[in-house]
Amino acid sequence: MPVEVILPKVDMDMSHGKLATWHVAEGETVAKGAPLFDIETDKAAMEVESPASGRLLSVTAQPGDMVAVGTVVALIYAEGETVAETPIQTTAAPEPEAPVAKTVEPVPTATAHPAAIPQADPAVAPGLRATPAARAAARASGITLEEVPGTGPRGRIQRDDVAAFLAHRVEAPALASPGAGAWSAQPGPLHVSSRKGTGVPLVLIHGFTADSQSWAPLEKALGADRPLIRIDLPGHGRSPRRRLGSFAELARMVVEALDDVTRGHDKVDLLGHSLGGALALAAADIRARRIRSLALIAPAGLGPEIDAQALTGITRATRAESLAPWLRRLTATPDGISDDYARAAMRLRADPALRAFQAELAEILFPDGVQPFDLRPALSRLEIPTAILWGRSDHILPWRQALSITGDFALHLLADAGHVPQLECPDRVARILVRHLLM
Amino acid sequence: MNAMTETGLRVLSYSEAIREAMAIAMENDPTVILMGEDIGVYGGAFQVTLDLVDRFGPDRVMDTPISELGGAGVAVGAALTGLKPIYEFQFSDFAMLAMEQIVNQAAKLRYMLGGEASVPVVFRLPAGSGTGAAAQHSQSIEAWFGHVPGLKVLQPATPEDAKGMLLSALADPDPVMIFEHKLLYKMKGHVPEGSYLTPIGKALVRRSGTDLTIVAGSIMVHRALEAAERLAAEGISAEVIDLRSIRPIDAETILASVRKTGRLMVVYEGVKAFGVGAEISAMVAESDAFDHLDAPILRLGAADAPVPYNPDLERAAVPQVETIEAAARRLARREV
Amino acid sequence: MTSDAPATDNRPFAIRTYAPAQLREALRRMYLIRRFEEGAEDSYMRGLIHGTMHLSIGQEASAMATCMELTDADKITSTHRGHGHCIAKGADVGRMFAEFFGKETGYCHGRGGSMHIADVRTGNLGANGIVGGGLPIAVGAALTAKRLGRDDVTVCFFGDGANNEGAFHEALNMASVWKLPVIFVCENNGYGMSTAVTRSTAVRHIADRASAYSMPGITVDGNDFSAVAEAVHAAIVRARAGDGPSLVENVTYRWRGHSKSDRNRYRTKEEIEEWMTRDPIARFRSELIAHGILDEAAADAVAAEAMAEVEAGIAFAKSSPAPAIGDVTRYVYAEN
Known part of the structure; x- marks a missing residue:
């Protein structure tokens, strides 16, 4: 069977993407991992790698076409494989005469x-x-x-x-109720995605209710040279919903994933946001010798306070209207989040099992609305270059928590930024990181 | 098992537990007798009846000639007329010499006689591989008897069950076969004092889990539990059910677990083909639990070969912790 | 029983040993067996009996004389040619017919049929479809009597075919080793299905086998009521005295084929007719008349009584209810 090439979702609020250019012409051969095509969204441009080696055929999207994410835009046939008379249709494939697909959810x-x-x-x-x-x-x-x-x-x-x-x-979230509130555990390792490049890899750990794709704007701002390794937390993105009972267990899972992905590398740089920041800090503490430098954006674990209402609100929301107000707390000013953005974000959260898992995880990690895990001692033990970036208008975790820490680190306070500066001002965050990481 | 002694609970080996059950039964009921080859002063091939002849005398702890067909038949006739004999086969393999009496007589007499007769005989059968005894002394043929209406077929996995099941078997008016795994005889565990009955036909969930169900019997229970423990470290939650009884089989416990986990693996030491796994798989497939299956059912049984002599071959021929672990992992990770 | 006759009494053993009423009853039961077999054959041909059956016409003296001194506490194990044993031991022919007709009122509630006819109440542990199957069971029954300190004996009926089964040898050996009160009664009718004893058995007389197991063995004319009674009497006395088992071989002949599907290719018409002149019932009847136990009219009355009993039995069986179809698994276990 040929391998499908799909238009991937590369941005948080992306439902469609413009296919900018093909790097490989139809009929040519391509190696797995080689650049295949570029896509553009209103926020980012990205190179998409070939998912397999073989001959590129059945190209259905031309440069300039707007294509729904998840649509099959081409097929890659292995060497010697018989080419099907008609390309294999999938539900997400656009009609041939209508290159701009109807709204088909990924x-x-x-x-x-x-x-x-x-x-x-x-x-x-x-x-x-x-x-x-x-x-x-x-x-x-x-x-x-x-x-x-x-x-x-x-x-x-x-x-x-x-x-x-x-x-x-399900379009109307109310219909998504079967199974709501319940989730079943899934086995397997955490999902990891990577981007090739030269130099020391940068490992990215996203925050609670986000996923690896939330790094897209920052990745674009950072440039394409560095190899990137992104870890999806359990029950987030494409990682299985693993059963866990504590922050320590979660940290152990992340360290396992880190061990797996860094096996071929001497050292890596580590970047984490929010809960991912706390996990990055814990991982750096456990695997000190494997980490060259550490960067934390609005990290959790440095004090008890947290805006628990926002966490609960996000995990409980079943429709864009109820999700939007909580999302607006994430940014410095409410106008950072459009209704479209909220709708896109809600679509990513449509799976009731995902919501149920994340709600339960919030209860486990932040019982009674506090952060019971304290990583301040870990920070004081660190000997590697460490930078903390925090938005001055962070409503979720107060930046002043950084002032109570002992240890040697650089603190970058970002004006006009909230809890997600990597989305709000990716270029400024990238600049700091480049300096810090000697990129 | 040290933990148990620390808690002050009494610990016995599996064979001591069986011996204690026999002694209790003989104390309480003069119709209970033991029969078998070399069970007297020798104490039985596996020393399970050691010293009982001193306590109860050679009239009640009877060494028989090497005549399995005749010996089993004498036990059947004695049971039919008022005694409660426990007949020990030296190895379960030797039951094949007595198939006629077990299958044609003991199992069928009640039915053939329209319920007018009872055959309360107990057959004890040391079974299983792992001792280097090769093809004719290492088999696991319990499933053969699962095919025979009229028999009850038990496989205790722990000392506590070994004692309780033997006492239950003696209290049962029908013929009961108890397959005892040779490698378990030295296993120690808590065994309650005095007389108690372990229910016949009731499986036991030895470990709760959510991702898959492992049904195992006899020594495979311990291997499955160890595999489950290793898998837990990877976030895989396996439920382990100790089958305990092949006939009658506890469908309800198995089906309830499958409804919960959607994934089933059956682990047994008998040859894989036409075995306990086939029965359980078919039972699930025929039941309402079918609609809960989210993966093919896996069977782990012995290789399609006689039990080999070479220790590495012997080990490879039957499910071990590693093979159970690997198969369960594949099943849980949706790789099957 | 009146065994206080003077030593000079030259009358046959039975005449001088049993009371006239006992002898009359023995004759009645022999007629009953004959009429029962004929009635069964007739019913079979009318399609009232399912399956096959093995008729014992011509062997009535062996069955009746062997059971002459047995009480209900004494046990017998029987063979596939067991109708005569069952009647001789005191069973009701109505319930036997009901069993043959597959009725719920039959001795086995329609589950056993001809080949498993039994009457546990009168000590008949059952006919057996397996050649040699009853031998170890009889030894077990004798073991029970010895173990419980009762003076019951067990008579084990078997045919000439069974003497080449391993179970025969194992059973005789154990009975002798343990000095058990069992009487092995071989009904040698000359053929194991179609194979003549001379072609299947190395010894001239099956009773010769006894010496290998250190027990008395005697071969008698199985159509001579008194000869059989005398031989079995001696064996019973020995058994009740605790001296162990005996082997009695009754040489006899079946007038009919092995079963209802036998086409009689292995015997000549002349051989059958010759044996029919040695009818054990006519012989016993003449003996009783000759010794003044009864006259012709009384003998005819006995025969008519038997005939009436058989007719009533068939009527009872015909009018009896069949088992409920839903009860197919009833009597498999005590609990159902």
């Missing part, structure tokens, strides 16, 4: 583990594969399985796939 699994799909396995019978549980779930919710992308072995549709499909399909 399915997080559209790029589903191409490596796990055996190429032309004769043992695989054609037709739909689904587990009994997936079939039962589909029956119960009145959908046909043909619509559901399967992420199991040989494309088998599993119960989670149906749940994810339902969550993303």
Whole structure:
């Protein structure tokens, strides 16, 4: 089977992207990881790497086309693989005569583990594969399985796939109630994505309710040279919802992921935001010898206070209207968050299981609205270059917590920035980081 | 097991627990007798009946000739007429010599006689591999008897169950076969004092979990528990069910677990084909729990070969902690 | 029983040993067996009986004389050719027919049929479909009597075919080793299905096997009521005295084929007719008349009584209810 090339979501509030240019012409061969095409959004431009090695065929999007995220824009055939008469259609594929797709929501699994799909396995019978549980779930919710992308072995549709499909399909959040408040644990390692480059890799750990893709604006501002490694926290982005009972367990998971991804590198630089900052700090403490430098943006763990209402509000919101006010607390001024942005953000949070998981995680990490874990001693133990960046208008974590810390570090207070300066003013954050990281 | 002694609970080995059960039964009921090859002064091939002949005499602890068919049949006839014999096969493999009496007679007499007769005989059968005894002394043939209506087939995994199940078997008016794993005889664990009954046909959830269900019997319970412990460190939560009884089988406990986890693996020491795993898999597939399955069912059983002699081959021939762990991980990670 | 006859009494053992009423009853039961078998054969041909059956016409003296001194506390194990044993031991022919007709009122509630006919109340532990199957069971029953200190004996009926089964040898050995009160009664009718004893058995007389197990063995004319009664009497006395088992071989003949599907290719018409001239019932009847126990009219009355009993039994069986289909698994275990 050919590997699908999709238009990926590269920005937080992105539903469509403009395909800017192809680096490889139709019919040419491309190596896995090589630049394939560029996309532009209103906030960022990004190079997309080829998901597989082979010949690029069935190109459906031309430079300048606006394409819904998740749409298959081309297929890559392995060497010697028979080319299908007609390109394989997926639900997200645009009609040939309508290059600008209708609004089709991304399915997080559209790029589903191409490596796990055996190429032309004769043992695989054609037709739909689904587990009994997936079939039962589909029956119960009145959908046909043909619509559901399967992420199991040989494309088998599993119960989670149906749940994810339902969550993303539902437009009115009120309809997303089946399963709301409940989530089931998923095994497996944390999801890690990376970008190649030269030099010491920068490892990025996002904050609570965000995901790896929230780094896109900052990545653009930082430039394309540095290799990047992004870790999705459990139950965030594409990481499994792992069962955990404490901050320490979460930190252990992150350290495991860090150990995995840094195996080929002598040292890495580490950057974390908010909860990700606390985790970066914990990881740096545990793996001191592997970390060259540490940068923390509005880190958690440096004092008990936190705006718990905002956390609860975000995890509880089931529609854009209820999510927007809480998102506006994240930035220095409310006008930083548009209604469109809130709607896009809500779509990413449509899966009730994800919300239930994150709500439970908030309760575990911040019981009774306080930060019970204290990383100030860890900070005072650090001997590596450490920078803390904090928005002066952070409403979630007060920057003054930084003043109570002992230890040697640089403190950068950013004017007119709230809790998410990497989104609010990525260029200024990038400048500081470049200086700090000697990039 | 030191933890248990620290808590002040009494600890016995599996074989001591069985011996204690036999002694209690013989004290309380003069119709209980022991029969078997070399169970008297020798104490049985695995020393399970050690010293009982001194306490109860050779008329009640009877060394039999090497005549498994006849010996088992005498036990059946004695049971049919008022005694409660416990017949020890020296190795479970030798039960094949007595299949006629076990399957055609003991199992069927009540039915053939329209409920007018009872055969309260207990067969004890040391089973399993791991001792280097090779193909004719290492088999796990319990599933064979699972196919026979009229029999009850038990597999205690702990000293506590070994004693309680033997006492339950003696209290049962029907023939009961107890497969005791040879490698468990030295295992120690808490064993309550006095007489108590472990219910026949009731499985036990030895470890709760949410990601997958592992059903295991006998020594495989311990291997599955160790595998589950290792998997827990990776965030995989395995539920381990000790089957305890092959016949009757506790469908409810298994189905309830499958409804919860959606993933099932059956681990047993018998040859994989046509075994306990096939029965449990089919049982789940035929039940309402089918709709809860979110992955194919996995069976881990012995290799399709007689039990080999070479220690590495012998080990490789049956499920070990590592193989259980690896298979469970694949199942939990949706790689199956 | 009147065994106080003078030593000079030259009358046959049975005549001088049993009271006239006992002898009359013995004749009645022999007629009952004959009429029962004929009634069963007739019912079979009318389609009232399912499956097959093995008729014992011609072997009535062996069954009846062997059971002559047995009480309900004494046990017998029987064979696939067991109708005669069952009646001789005191069973009700109505309930036997009901069993053959597969009725709920049958001895086995319709679950056993001809091959498993039993009457536990009168000490009949059951016919057995497995050649040699009853031998170890009989030894077990004898073990129970010895263990519980009762003076009951067990008679183990088996055919010439069973003497080549391993169970025969194991059972005789154990009975002898443990000096158990069991009487092994071989009904040698000359053929194991189609194979003549001379072609299947190395010893001339099956009773010769006894010496290998250090017990008395005797071969008698199985169609001679008194000869059988005398041999079995001696064995019972020995058993009740605690001196152990005996082997009695009754040489006899079945008039009918092995089963209802036998086409009689292995025997000549002349051989069968020759044996029919040695009818054990006619012989016993003449003996009783000759010794003045009863006259022709009384003998005819006994035969008519038996005939009436069989007719009533068939009527009872026909009118009896069949088991409920939903009860197919009833009597598999004590609890259902």
